[in-house]
Amino acid sequence: MSILRLGLCVSGVYAMFLLWAVAQERLSVPFQSIDGQSADRFKSALFIGICQSCLGSLAALIYIYMRGERGSSPCSLLGLDVVTTNGLSKEKTDGSRSTKVSSNERARKADTATSGRRSPCSLLLLGYLQCSLFISIAAPFGFASLSHITYPTMVLAKSCKLVPVMIMNIILYRRRFAPHKYLVVAMVTTGITMFMFSGKERPSKGSNESTSQSPYAQLIGITYVLVDIFLDGAVNSTQDEIFLRYKVTGQQMMFWMNIFSTLLTLILGTLPLPYIPVLHPSTDARFELASALVFVREHPSIVVPLLQFSLTSALGQLFIFETLQHFGSLTLVTITLTRKMFTMILSVLVYSHWLTAGQWVGATIVFAGISVEAWVKRKDVHAKRVIEEKEKAKIKTL
Known part of the structure; x- marks a missing residue:
């Protein structure tokens, strides 16, 4: 039953958020008007x-x-x-x-x-x-x-939440972290910097807006x-x-x-x-x-991706909390890490993005840093379980 539940949770997270990612990127590009004479971007x-x-x-x-x-x-x-x-x-x-x-x-x-x-x-x-x-x-x-910026760039940046989470925990709640977390932050920062500044592709193909061709556009997107x-x-x-x-x-x-x-x-x-x-x-x-x-009335083609985006987000959150409740944060970190990798790859395949060698290296460094965090968490959880088993054995002998 436990294996079946885990398989259901993994399948749910993957299915919902991969579809969610496709819908999210679709919402960022222009939609054809109902008269077929113009294509406009949804900004709301x-x-x-x-x-x-x-x-x-x-x-x-x-x-x-x-x-x-x-x-x-x-x-x-x-x-x-x-x-x-x-x-x-x-x-x-x-x-x-x-x-x-x-x-x-x-x-x-x-x-x-x-x-x-x-x-x-x-x-x-x-x-x-x-x-x-x-x-x-x-x-x-x-x-x-x-x-x-392109969707793969945003996905990679969004997978680096450890950096702002650490900083905001220090600023808001005066917490301190283990030394390895600072190594992870350095790897993530290096990787995302390489990815962002090694790219040559313009965002949102089909856009006729001048802002996407501005030399400062990438800086604005990063901000x-x-x-x-x-x-x-x-x-x-x-x-x-x-x-x-x-x-x-x-x-x-x-x-x-x-x-x-x-x-x-x-x-x-x-x-x-x-x-x-x-x-x-x-x-x-x-x-x-x-x-x-x-806009929705004049561009009805937006309805399907909008419903897909909202519904998959709602169902995906349920699978995430179900995983967290029954299998813990370590399993959830592993699932979300691999899911984000597949999300970026899926975006490249579905929307024909072109990544440079520097971008692939940067993405590898980012995911390697996050993997270090997952490995240390696994080690800590195992150590805690060993201590708990020893305490239980002592209580039984008494």
Whole structure:
């Protein structure tokens, strides 16, 4: 049963995110208008975010209710009956709270002082909101970068999340890391630099926009990707902090983050904002959501890749959290690492990208660096298991 479940998880992650990657790249190139006289690029990353997060929250909700215990209250199923993992408090569904004095409580005094009288539940929701805000801002930058750099370049850059995650953990939460992680960061940085500056191909074939031929276009695209992955790093470090402090499941986090992302993007999409590069690129008098709907009506060929992108993202997240729950982060790292390699290769084959020898060398260095991280994690997990087995053997002898 375990092998069957692992095979299902691996197949699900591969199938969903490989299709997701194909749809994402398709959304970045021009679409033929319904009259066949023009081809225009879809610029509304906010509308794409609304579709993606809406389906993501719906998929998470269905999963939670299907896998939840019978008789559980909605509050319990959605993770609002908060149990903190640091021994500070437990907030039950009837509103009562039990406290436990420990050394961890003294260590969290500063956090308690700043949070005032907020309940653990409200602090947890604020953490979800923070993650959603970062995601809602980051996604448009990643989408906009495809107007200036090729999709394989963006895929490789997005696979290097370790760098911003480490930096944001150091800046936001004052964490320190093992020496090998800095070696991994150096390898990843070197590889991605070689890949980006060894390429000769223009992005988004078929585009007639002058920005894609500007000598500064690649620099702009790299800047957008850096903003995207640094915000992703802030999301990952905040997620680590939430899992450290609260006893919640991945599906509960997925639901709340997607709900908040949907609300935030809907608000931004319906506000009469002026022209803002990346975040609000509409130049007409309509608000962003109206402009996006008009584009969809005039370019119906966008509907299929948009649905494919949103649906595969929602289902892919479920497979990721299922893998994390039953097989741990080490297995998930291995799956996502190989998936990103196949994503880049698939993009090269499907969309006829041409990579130079320097780009292949750079990609090899990047994936070698990530493999070092996976190997060290495997070693650490094995060492911990050995210690646990020894402790169990001692208890049995007693």
